[in-house]
Amino acid sequence: MLPLRPAALVTLMRAAGGGGRRRAGGVRRCRDPPGVLHIPSLSSVPQVRRCSAPPQPVIAAKQPFPVELKAGKKYAWCACGHSRSQPFCDGTHKKVTPGISPLRFTPEEDKMAWLCGCKRTRSPPYCDGTHKEEAVQSAQLSAQP
Numbered sequence: 477m478l479p480l481r482p483a484a485l486v487t488l489m490r491a492a493g494g495g496g497r498r499r500a501g502g503v504r505r506c507r508d509p510p511g512v513l514h515i516p517s518l519s520s521v522p523q524v525r526r527c528s529a530p531p532q533p534v535i536a537a538k539q540p541f542p543v544e545l546k547a548g549k550k551y552a553w554c555a556c557g558h559s560r561s562q563p564f565c566d567g568t569h570k571k572v573t574p575g576i577s578p579l580r581f582t583p584e585e586d587k588m589a590w591l592c593g594c595k596r597t598r599s600p601p602y603c604d605g606t607h608k609e610e611a612v613q614s615a616q617l618s619a620q621p
Contacts (some may be wrong), residue, residue, distance in 0.1 A: 531573040533557040534618040537593030540603035545583040552578040553591060553601035557618070563591040563601070 534557035541563040545551065552565040556576040559566040565578035579600050581590075592600060594607040606612060 488555060495554060503561050523610065531575040533573070533576060533595035535594045535596075535615050536562045536617075538607055538613055538615075538617070539608065540590035543589055543591050545587055545589050547583055547585045550580065550582050551601075552580050557595045558607070563588050563593060 521621065533555055536554065536557040536559070543563065553563055554561070554565045555578055556569040556573040558568040558572045560568065569576050571606070581601060590603040592603045592607070594612045596606040596612060597604045598606065
């Protein structure tokens with residue numbers, strides 16, 4: 477068997493969970509004499525938990541919302557798609573999709589704008605035409621919570 481270099485041993489020990497007691501920062505200090513490598517059995521290796529996918533917005537509408545925006549006024553565009561006040565946030569995301577927050581913005585001038593309803597735009601909160609794609613047009617609209 478080939479001798480392992482010190483860096484390889486450290487990597488191997490970290491991957492195996494090390495041995496001995498923990499020091500500050502979560503690093504284990506080995507109690508064995510120098511040169512002795514302690515690898516816990518496979519049954520003592522911690523199980524890996526799979527994380528669920530991040531929440532995805534639902535399609536609120538298959539077309540944009542025409543909105544008259546006022547300069548200096550603060551708006552919160554619904555990014556989750558569950559708001560009953562589309563295209564603006566009504567706080568529904570707090571219960572339904574806690575990982576998605578509204579996009580807050582303040583226009584610099586009064587203007588008419590088309591705000592995205594499909595929630596797939598690449599220039600939120602404004603519509604970029606993504607709703608015209610087959611994936612959006614063929615999608616089922618979800619029932620409001």
